[in-house]
Each structure stands twice: as C-alpha cells, then as structure tokens.
Amino acid sequence: MTKRKPARTEVVAPAVVERDQRPPIEAIRAAAFQQFAERGYPVVTVRDIMKACGLTQGALYNHFKSKDELLHDIIASTQGELERLCQQAVAEAGGDPRAKLAAFVRVYVMRHCRLRVEALVANREIGWLDAGRVADIRRSRRAIRGIVVGILAQGVEDGLFDPPLAGGRRDLKAIAMALLDQWTHVSMWYGPGGEITEEDMARLYADMALRAVGARP
Amino acid sequence: MTKRKPARTEVVAPAVVERDQRPPIEAIRAAAFQQFAERGYPVVTVRDIMKACGLTQGALYNHFKSKDELLHDIIASTQGELERLCQQAVAEAGGDPRAKLAAFVRVYVMRHCRLRVEALVANREIGWLDAGRVADIRRSRRAIRGIVVGILAQGVEDGLFDPPLAGGRRDLKAIAMALLDQWTHVSMWYGPGGEITEEDMARLYADMALRAVGARP
DNA sequence: CGGCCAAATGAACGACCGTTCAGGGGCAGT
DNA sequence: ACTGCCCCTGAACGGTCGTTCATTTGGCCG
Numbered sequence: 416m417t418k419r420k421p422a423r424t425e426v427v428a429p430a431v432v433e434r435d436q437r438p439p440i441e442a443i444r445a446a447a448f449q450q451f452a453e454r455g456y457p458v459v460t461v462r463d464i465m466k467a468c469g470l471t472q473g474a475l476y477n478h479f480k481s482k483d484e485l486l487h488d489i490i491a492s493t494q495g496e497l498e499r500l501c502q503q504a505v506a507e508a509g510g511d512p513r514a515k516l517a518a519f520v521r522v523y524v525m526r527h528c529r530l531r532v533e534a535l536v537a538n539r540e541i542g543w544l545d546a547g548r549v550a551d552i553r554r555s556r557r558a559i560r561g562i563v564v565g566i567l568a569q570g571v572e573d574g575l576f577d578p579p580l581a582g583g584r585r586d587l588k589a590i591a592m593a594l595l596d597q598w599t600h601v602s603m604w605y606g607p608g609g610e611i612t613e614e615d616m617a618r619l620y621a622d623m624a625l626r627a628v629g630a631r632p
Numbered sequence: 633m634t635k636r637k638p639a640r641t642e643v644v645a646p647a648v649v650e651r652d653q654r655p656p657i658e659a660i661r662a663a664a665f666q667q668f669a670e671r672g673y674p675v676v677t678v679r680d681i682m683k684a685c686g687l688t689q690g691a692l693y694n695h696f697k698s699k700d701e702l703l704h705d706i707i708a709s710t711q712g713e714l715e716r717l718c719q720q721a722v723a724e725a726g727g728d729p730r731a732k733l734a735a736f737v738r739v740y741v742m743r744h745c746r747l748r749v750e751a752l753v754a755n756r757e758i759g760w761l762d763a764g765r766v767a768d769i770r771r772s773r774r775a776i777r778g779i780v781v782g783i784l785a786q787g788v789e790d791g792l793f794d795p796p797l798a799g800g801r802r803d804l805k806a807i808a809m810a811l812l813d814q815w816t817h818v819s820m821w822y823g824p825g826g827e828i829t830e831e832d833m834a835r836l837y838a839d840m841a842l843r844a845v846g847a848r849p
Numbered sequence: 850c851g852g853c854c855a856a857a858t859g860a861a862c863g864a865c866c867g868t869t870c871a872g873g874g875g876c877a878g879t
Numbered sequence: 880a881c882t883g884c885c886c887c888t889g890a891a892c893g894g895t896c897g898t899t900c901a902t903t904t905g906g907c908c909g
Contacts, residue, residue: 439886455759457674461867473869474887482867539756542672579839582832589828589836592821593814600813611806615799619806622796623844656856678897690899691857699897 434469440478442468444489452532456486456540486540487548493533494555497526501559505566512570513630519566520598520621527602528613534602563591567628577629594624651686657695659685661706669749673703673757703757704765710750711772714743718776722783729787730847736783737815737838744819745830751819780808784845794846811841 435442446467450459461482462472479485500522508518527534541552567587570576578590598620605616652659663684667676678699679689696702717739725735744751758769784804787793795807815837822833 455674457672460865462865471888472867473889476868477886579836579843581836582828584827586828586832586836589833590840593818593837593840596817596820597810597814600817601810603813604809610801611799611803615803616806619796619798619803620810623807623810626796626843626846627840629843677895679895688858689897690859693898694856 439468439470439474443470443475443478443485447485448489448532448536451486451489451536451540456543483543483545483548487544487552489533490537490541490544490552493530493537494552497523497537498555498559500526501562505562512566512573512575513625515566516563516570516624516628516630517621519563520624521617523598524601524617524620525613527599528605528607528616531602531605534599538599538602560588560591560595563595564588567591570628570630575631577631578627579629590628594627597623656685656687656691660687660692660695660702664702665706665749665753668703668706668753668757673760700760700762700765704761704769706750707754707758707761707769710747710754711769714740714754715772715776717743718779722779729783729790729792730842732783733780733787733841733845733847734838736780737841738834740815741818741834741837742830744816745822745824745833748819748822751816755816755819777805777808777812780812781805784808787845787847792848794848795844796846807845811844814840 435446437445443464447459447464450464450467461475464485465472465475475482475485479488501519504518504522505515508515537552541549544552564587567576567578567590571578571585571587578585578587580586581589601616601620605613607613652663654662660681664676664681667681667684678692681702682689682692692699692702696705718736721735721739722732725732754769758766761769781804784793784795784807788795788802788804795802795804797803798806818833818837822830824830
C-alpha cells in the first residue's frame with residue numbers, strides 16, 4: 416500500500432467540475448476554506464483546490480504568490496473581522512463589566528457557531544504558516560485575550576467579579592485563556608442541525624462565564 | 633521556491649544521531665511523540681522519526697505495519713490510560729458529586745499539564761487516522777464525556793448542582809463539552825516554566841467548574 | 850566455531866508534491 | 880483588423896513521500 420492522502424476522515428470527492436460563478440479569487444478562497452476545514456492544510460493540494468472551483472493548478476499563481484500566502488490570506492481576513500467584532504461589542508455594551516463580558520461572549524460564541532468552517536481553519540491551521548506570517552495572527556489573538564483580561568480586571572476593581580485564585584494570586588490571564596478555550600472550541604463540535612440554537616449557545620456560555628468569574632447578580 | 637516541509641513554526645534539526653538506549657520499539661514511539669507534537673503528523677516523515685532515534689527508514693517496518701499504525705498505537709495508549717485514570721479518580725472520590733467533579737478535574741487537568749506532548753498529539757492528530765482506527769479513540773472520548781455527564785446528572789438529581797439552561801432545557805451534554813474543551817486545551821498553552829504550578833491549575837479549573845455548574849457550597 | 854534468525858540497512862519504486870513557464874484564447878481600445 | 884493585456888492551460892522540473900526488499904549485520908545457542 417503506497418497510497419498517500421487518506422486525508423482526514425476519508426472525505427473523497429471534490430466533485431465540482433463546472434466553473435464557479437464568482438470572480439476567481441473569491442472562488443479560490445471559498446474552495447480553499449472548505450478543503451482546509453475538511454481535510455487539513457498539508458494534505459490538501461493546490462490541484463485539489465483549483466479542481467474544486469473548476470480551474471487548473473497553474474491558475475492559482477495568477478492570484479496568490481503561493482499556497483502559504485493563500486492560507487495566510489484567508490486566516491488573516493477572518494481573524495481581523497473577529498477582532499473588530501469583539502472590540503465593537505465591548506464598546507457598545509456600556510460601562511458595566513458584566514454587560515461587557517456578556518456582550519463579548521455572545522458575539523464570540525455566535526460567530527464561532529455560525530462560521531464554523533472559518534473558525535476551524537483559523538484555529539487549527541495556523542501552525543502551517545511560516546514564522547513571518549504567523550506573527551500578526553498571534554498579535555490579533557493576544558489583542559482579543561487582552562480585551563477579556565481588561566474586562567475581568569475592571570470587574571474585580573469595581574467589586575463586581577470575584578474570580579477564583581490560582582496559587583494565592585489572581586491570575587486573570589489564565590482565567591481568560593480557560594474561557595477563550597471553551598468559547599473557541601464550540602466550532603469543533605456545534606452542529607446547526609441540533610435542537611439547540613446559536614442563541615441558546617451564546618446564553619449558555621455567557622451564563623457559565625459570569626458564574627465562573629464570580630459575577631454579583 | 634520549491635521546497636517542502638517548512639513545517640510548523642520552523643523547527644529544523646532532529647539532531648540526535650546516536651542510537652537510543654531503550655528497546656527500539658520504545659525509542660521509536662518516543663521519537664514519534666516528540667516529532668508529531670512539534671511539527672504535526674503529515675509533515676513528519678518516516679525518515680525523520682527514524683533518524684531521531686539513530687535508525688534508518690526501513691527499520692520502522694520491523695516494528696509497525698505503517699506510519700498510520702504507529703500514530704494509532706501512541707494515541708490509543710495515552711487515551712486508554714487517561715480513560716482509566718478518570719474512572720479511578722471518580723470511583724475513589726466517594727458519593728458526593730461535588731467531590732467527584734473536583735477529583736475528575738484534578739486528574740484530568742494535571743495530566744494535561746504534565747503530559748503536554750502526549751495530550752497535544754492525542755488531541756490534534758486524531759484526524760489523520762483512517763476511519764477504522766479513529767473509531768475506538770472516539771469511543772474512549774465519548775466514554776470520558778459520559779463520566780462527566782453522569783456526575784452532572786447526579787448532582788442535579790441530588791439538588792447539589794444548578795447548571796444554567798440552554799434554550800429552556802438543561803443540556804448537560806453541551807455543558808460537559810464546554811468544560812472538557814477548557815480542561816483539554818490547557819495542554820496547548822500551559823508551560824511548566826511559569827509561576828503557576830500544575831497543582832494551582834487543577835484547583836483553578838476545579839473552582840471554575842464547580843461555579844459554572846452552580847454547585848452549592 | 851558454525852549455523853541461525855531477528856533486526857537493520859540503503860537502494861529502489863511508483864506516486865505525487867508546489868511551483869514555473871511557454872503557449873494560446875478572448876476581449877478592450879484604437 | 881490589429882495590438883496589448885489579462886487570464887488560463889497543461890506539460891515539465893526537481894524534489895520528497897511511504898513502503899518494499901534483497902542483502903548484510905550481530906548476538907546467541909549448540
């Protein structure tokens with residue numbers, strides 16, 4: 416057995432052969448998203464992506480410098496949008512840190528439910544980018560974590576949050592990481608087919624977060 | 633530029649050339665763990681693994697049928713051990729669901745802090761296994777989630793837990809998923825070099841979990 | 850010392866990779 | 880009708896992949 420590309424839960428057929436209607440650069444982005452999400456960056460070939468939108472391998476290089484740049488392009492765009500949405504949600508939520516936290520969770524979780532494919536790729540495939548390109552994605556991640564830490568710090572200062580201690584100290588960064596981990600990975604298992612809606616998910620996670628940080632009612 | 637394998641945050645040198653002391657099958661397992669964790673299954677070559685323990689490519693096939701079987705072997709062993717530890721911790725914790733939950737979190741989080749490499753591989757590389765082999769890993773995952781759901785159900789029944797609602801219903805499975813997500817992904821960012829110990833992490837996460845499910849004091 | 854066999858070697862195989870590039874078709878402006 | 884430009888094609892390049900296999904090694908038993 417010398418075959419390669421058994422590839423992530425044996426998805427087989429790219430199927431599509433007819434040319435995508437959209438401008439080619441967007442068709443490529445969309446096809447790449449789908450393929451990366453289903454089978455993972457390193458096993459998806461340039462030929463796979465281009466076949467999926469009805470073109471041939473070489474045409475990719477009229478729109479992107481490399482397969483690596485394509486991945487960075489699609490990750491960076493969704494990551495930037497996410498950062499923008501989070502900032503906006505917090506800014507619009509008023510001064511109460513409880514409202515800020517709830518607004519943040521709502522936006523973050525609902526986006527990770529609705530745009531599962533994009534979130535999945537952005538969070539699972541970063542490691543394949545070369546060092547230069549990965550840096551600004553990580554910066555955006557840190558910025559988002561910073562927003563959460565800021566909300567927690569304000570809540571503690573205002574006497575509205577009473578988060579658990581870690582080794583005697585209040586480690587707000589660890590708590591923010593723990594919360595972000597659970598919000599982010601919703602995209603790994605939530606299915607829109609179930610009986611629970613995105614709205615329900617957002618409220619559930621917001622409740623759990625407020626309880627976890629010891630928010631006063 | 634036609635090179636391949638820039639490979640996950642540009643780790644370069646396997647370095648080791650001298651033969652590993654241990655019996656070869658264990659040396660191979662150890663080297664594979666390290667390499668898969670650092671760079672990811674699909675970009676780590678058989679040649680990389682064998683060079684890292686001082687052997688040549690062909691020798692792998694005296695011990696494993698394929699690269700795929702090697703991955704399954706190392707994932708299945710740590711997954712099985714994890715399942716066993718979780719069951720044991722819950723069994724030894726007595727009848728109070730609060731103690732059970734705390735004991736579970738303690739074992740689960742501490743293991744994911746201490747054996748970061750193993751946990752990382754087991755959780756990130758599953759997707760590369762073929763359908764047959766991935767099945768029993770998923771069964772073990774479901775079993776572990778089942779333990780958590782069982783603890784929550786008992787806590788609710790005993791009137792000791794008051795978990796948040798999701799869309800009017802109590803969705804214990806969703807809550808268990810959310811909690812397991814945060815416990816599992818500790819292995820992605822916890823570094824033993826920091827000021828916070830594994831013990832602190834276990835307590836922090838146990839506190840957050842008990843608060844999230846509304847445990848009575 | 851000779852025979853045995855598990856284990857290791859390293860060349861070889863067939864396949865596929867990301868990327869390049871000469872060639873060509875279609876359509877705007879002149 | 881001609882030019883120029885954009886975009887696509889598909890063969891080709893140099894390289895790496897997982898796996899196989901004839902051959903060699905090296906330790907143990909008699």
